[in-house]
Amino acid sequence: MKRSFLFVLITTFMIGILSISTFAQSNIDLEKKWSRIQVDKNSATPIDPNYKYVPSPPVYRKYDIGATDALVMPNYRVFPGTNSTQSELSIDIHPLNPAIMFASANATNWPFSTIYGTGVYWTTNAGTNWTGFNNPPFGTNSGDPASAIGTNGYFYEGYISNSGGMGVSISTNNGFTWTSSTASSMSSDDKNHLMVDKKVGSLYENRVYNTWTDFNGGANNNQVVFKYSTNFGSSWSALVNLSGSLSPGSHAQGCNVQTGPNGEVYVTFAIYDGWPGGEDAIGLQIYRWWSNMD
Numbered sequence: 001m002k003r004s005f006l007f008v009l010i011t012t013f014m015i016g017i018l019s020i021s022t023f024a025q026s027n028i029d030l031e032k033k034w035s036r037i038q039v040d041k042n043s044a045t046p047i048d049p050n051y052k053y054v055p056s057p058p059v060y061r062k063y064d065i066g067a068t069d070a071l072v073m074p075n076y077r078v079f080p081g082t083n084s085t086q087s088e089l090s091i092d093i094h095p096l097n098p099a100i101m102f103a104s105a106n107a108t109n110w111p112f113s114t115i116y117g118t119g120v121y122w123t124t125n126a127g128t129n130w131t132g133f134n135n136p137p138f139g140t141n142s143g144d145p146a147s148a149i150g151t152n153g154y155f156y157e158g159y160i161s162n163s164g165g166m167g168v169s170i171s172t173n174n175g176f177t178w179t180s181s182t183a184s185s186m187s188s189d190d191k192n193h194l195m196v197d198k199k200v201g202s203l204y205e206n207r208v209y210n211t212w213t214d215f216n217g218g219a220n221n222n223q224v225v226f227k228y229s230t231n232f233g234s235s236w237s238a239l240v241n242l243s244g245s246l247s248p249g250s251h252a253q254g255c256n257v258q259t260g261p262n263g264e265v266y267v268t269f270a271i272y273d274g275w276p277g278g279e280d281a282i283g284l285q286i287y288r289w290w291s292n293m294d
Helices: none
Strands: 003-016 061-064 069-072 084-093 101-109 115-123 131-133 146-149 155-160 166-171 179-184 189-196 208-214 223-229 251-259 265-272 279-293
Touching: 084 115, 101 146, 101 155, 115 155, 155 189, 166 189, 166 208, 179 208, 179 223, 189 251, 208 251, 208 265, 223 251, 223 265
Parallel strands: 084 146, 146 189
Antiparallel strands: 003 279, 061 069, 084 101, 101 115, 115 131, 146 155, 155 166, 166 179, 189 208, 208 223, 251 265, 265 279
């Protein structure tokens, strides 16, 4: 008996937004691809090499949200230190054990001389203690972190590889050891996101979804694209163009992927009809799966 899965487009939305914005870094670099960690050679602000991280005051705030209250803790650094930087944090919670959390960040040494890439950090006791590495245990890379945990407890970390493609590293034992795979071997991928289907008992449970913008020229140039893995990130499907049907005038990027209760896959991203500026709409692609038996 052979089971095959078909990937079918169900719905495409294009949602207009009222304001036009530009990237926070657009005053530094007008290229569309800017998430890859790089040295800002135009920075005019002197950097104090003696800077030390100072944690926030331990103030808790309680908010009345109806039938119950929410207790909000202060911001804090999950893996503090004075010899590294951490930015663009990504974090996920184990769907069956909320005491386990997995996080990542763009990391360098401090004072800066070396780009590490995606540092990874995890806790198994609800944040009381964290373990991890600023210098990633699976090798340096070009950053843009995206963290996810499956129902089986596997950690997945997506990032831009040193060559400019899409890398994914996986740990099956709470960060003790890591293996890596290549979702894309191209040279100009950017602004990725990663998610795992966490519906227990679903046909699609623990399927891994990886999406990013392709800036490599060719048929998919300037478009948000997509791949999935049915074997825990070991290998990846053929590339799917998500944003081409919406015909962005310039490009599409800033993707975010999430799954629904019945195997649906939702991917949102910004539509740019001009550059710089021109962030004119939000694209939403909704997919569903079904299986054929033969």
